[in-house]
Amino acid sequence: MKRKFFAITRMPLAIMSTGTALLLLFLVSATAEAHGTHGLSGAWDRLNPDQSNPTPEHEVLVCGGNERWHCRYDKHPEPRLGFETPPDSTSGRFRGQNITSEWVCPSWFPSDICDKATFVAGGVMDLVLSDGEDLIVDQELILTEDDGNQVLYVYWVDQFACPWYRSFSEALAANPFPTPFNGKDWPLQDCLVAPQS
Numbered sequence: 001m002k003r004k005f006f007a008i009t010r011m012p013l014a015i016m017s018t019g020t021a022l023l024l025l026f027l028v029s030a031t032a033e034a035h036g037t038h039g040l041s042g043a044w045d046r047l048n049p050d051q052s053n054p055t056p057e058h059e060v061l062v063c064g065g066n067e068r069w070h071c072r073y074d075k076h077p078e079p080r081l082g083f084e085t086p087p088d089s090t091s092g093r094f095r096g097q098n099i100t101s102e103w104v105c106p107s108w109f110p111s112d113i114c115d116k117a118t119f120v121a122g123g124v125m126d127l128v129l130s131d132g133e134d135l136i137v138d139q140e141l142i143l144t145e146d147d148g149n150q151v152l153y154v155y156w157v158d159q160f161a162c163p164w165y166r167s168f169s170e171a172l173a174a175n176p177f178p179t180p181f182n183g184k185d186w187p188l189q190d191c192l193v194a195p196q197s
Contacts, residue, residue, distance in 0.1 A: 040069070040119055040143050044152050044164040047171040049187035055084045056177075056187055058168055061094075061154065063141070069096045069121040071141070076168075082180030089130045094139060096123015103140070108195050109161070113153060116144040153192075162191040 041064050048057040058078045063071035071094035075087035099122035105114035120142050127135040138157040143150060155161040165171040172179075177187040 039145070039150055040121065040141065040152070041065070042166070044166065045168040045171045046154075046162060046164045047168070047175050047187055048162075049175065049177075049189055051186055053084070053088065055082065055181050055183075057083060057087055058171075059164075061152075061164060063094070063121075065121075067097065069098070069123065069141070070094060071125075073125065073127070078168075080180065082182070090127060092125050092127035094121075094123055094125045094141070096121045096139070096141070099140070103142075106155075106194070109192065112146075113142065113144055113161075116146050117142050118145045119143040158194055160191045160193045 042062070044061040044063065046059040046061070048059050050057075058076045058081075059073070060076050061071050061073050063069060073090075073092040073094065075090065077083065077085040077087055079085045098119070100118075100120045103117070103120040103122070105117065120140055122140045123138075125137045125139045127137065129135060140155040140157060142153040142155055142161070144153065150166060152164040153161045154164055163174065165174060175187040175190050178185045
């Protein structure tokens with residue numbers, strides 16, 4: 001008798017638990033959409049091809065927030081790819097807010113960035129360079145989306161904008177080069193540079 005009772009009560013509990021989980025998932029998605037997160041939260045990866053560095057670099061930006069946005073910037077070692085290990089110790093913190101409704105796409109940006117922008121956070125990045133110097137930069141984080149594929153452009157206002165991806169494998173695929181790095185065959189430069197006035 002006890003077994004039947006427990007079996008009968010477990011079924012409705014399982015259905016209620018599943019229903020509750022689905023409802024919570026829906027509410028979290030609706031809340032994120034209402035706050036305009038549009039997928040900015042989480043980790044973003046970049047292949048930095050700047051030849052002033054000893055090797056290419058794996059840069060990482062981890063973001064979160066709703067009304068206020070914050071991101072942490074650093075670099076990850078990639079010894080299997082022949083990158084400098086440990087990488088340059090530059091690190092930083094971005095803080096900003098949603099400026100999507102008032103954002104104006106710079107006239108020199110390609111139209112595909114302007115047309116596909118779904119969310120923009122504007123603020124400042126406080127960097128601590130590897131030599132200990134501080135650098136404060138006005139930045140805009142421009143999230144673009146095309147058929148479900150997201151690319152984040154980190155825009156150093158009036159200077160340049162560089163693409164970031166949801167994984168480092170995506171970043172490598174977007175800018176392929178022979179690996180492990182041989183010291184001479186660099187990835188192509190992929191940042192957009194503001195015209196000089």
